Amino acid sequence: MALNRLKQGFWVACGVTLVAGIAWAQHDMKHGDEHKGHHAEAHGKGSAHAHDFGPDTRELVKYPAKMREHTLAGMRDHLKAIQEIQAALSRDQFDAAAEVAEQRLGMSSLGRHGAAESSKVMPAGMAAIGTQMHRAASQFAVVARDASATGDLKATLKALSHVTAQCVACHAAYKLQ
Numbered sequence: 001m002a003l004n005r006l007k008q009g010f011w012v013a014c015g016v017t018l019v020a021g022i023a024w025a026q027h028d029m030k031h032g033d034e035h036k037g038h039h040a041e042a043h044g045k046g047s048a049h050a051h052d053f054g055p056d057t058r059e060l061v062k063y064p065a066k067m068r069e070h071t072l073a074g075m076r077d078h079l080k081a082i083q084e085i086q087a088a089l090s091r092d093q094f095d096a097a098a099e100v101a102e103q104r105l106g107m108s109s110l111g112r113h114g115a116a117e118s119s120k121v122m123p124a125g126m127a128a129i130g131t132q133m134h135r136a137a138s139q140f141a142v143v144a145r146d147a148s149a150t151g152d153l154k155a156t157l158k159a160l161s162h163v164t165a166q167c168v169a170c171h172a173a174y175k176l177q
C-alpha cells in the first residue's frame with residue numbers, strides 16, 4: 001500500500017516535471033531572440049568584446065623553432081603560476097603567493113626564461129609588454145607581502161589583475177610562428 005502510494009507519487013512528479021519542461025522549452029523558443037538580446041547587453045556592459053571574436057589581427061612573430069617551443073613551455077608555466085598564486089591567496093598564504101610571483105613571473109624570473117635571447121627576436125612593443133608583466137608581478141609580490149601584515153586581500157587581487165592585464169594585452173596583439 002505504502003509502496004503503491006510512493007509509486008503513484010513518483011509518476012505524478014514525473015508528469016509535472018515533464019509538463020514543466022515542455023512549458024519551459026516553449027517559453028525558451030518563443031523568447032529565444034529576446035534572451036539573446038539580454039545576454040548581449042549584459043556582456044556589453046561588463047567586457048565589451050567578450051563575445052566579439054572579430055578577425056585575427058595579431059601580428060605574427062617569427063621565432064626559431066627551439067625558441068618557440070621554449071617560449072610556449074614558459075607560457076604554460078606562467079598560467080600554472082597564476083593558478084598557484086590564486087590558490088595561495090585563497091588560503092591567506094600571502095608570502096607564498098609573493099614568492100611564486102617574484103620567482104616565476106617577476107623581475108627575478110628574467111634569467112630563467114632566456115629573456116635576453118628572445119627580446120632580440122621580439123618586436124619592441126611585445127618586449128615592452130613583457131617587461132611590464134615582469135614589473136607588475138614584482139609589484140604584486142610587494143603588495144602580497146604587505147597583505148601578510150594587513151590581510152588586505154582586495155589589494156592583492158587588484159595587483160594580480162595588473163599582471164594578467166599584461167597577459168591579455170600581449171595575447172591580443174601577437175602570435176608566434
Ligand code: HEC
Pocket residue numbers: 072073075076078079080082105126127129130133163164166167168170171174175176177
Ligand atoms: C610579451 C607577450 C606575452 C605575455 C606578457 C604573455 N604571453 Fe602568453 N603567449 C604569448 C604568445 C605570442 C603566445 C602564442 C600565441 C599564438 O601563437 O597563438 C602565448 C601563448 C600562451 C599560452 C599557450 C601555450 C601553448 O602551449 O600553446 C599560454 C597558456 C599563455 N600564453 C599564458 C600566459 C599567461 C598566463 C601570461 C601572463 C601571466 C602570459 N601568457 C603572458 C605572448 C605573451
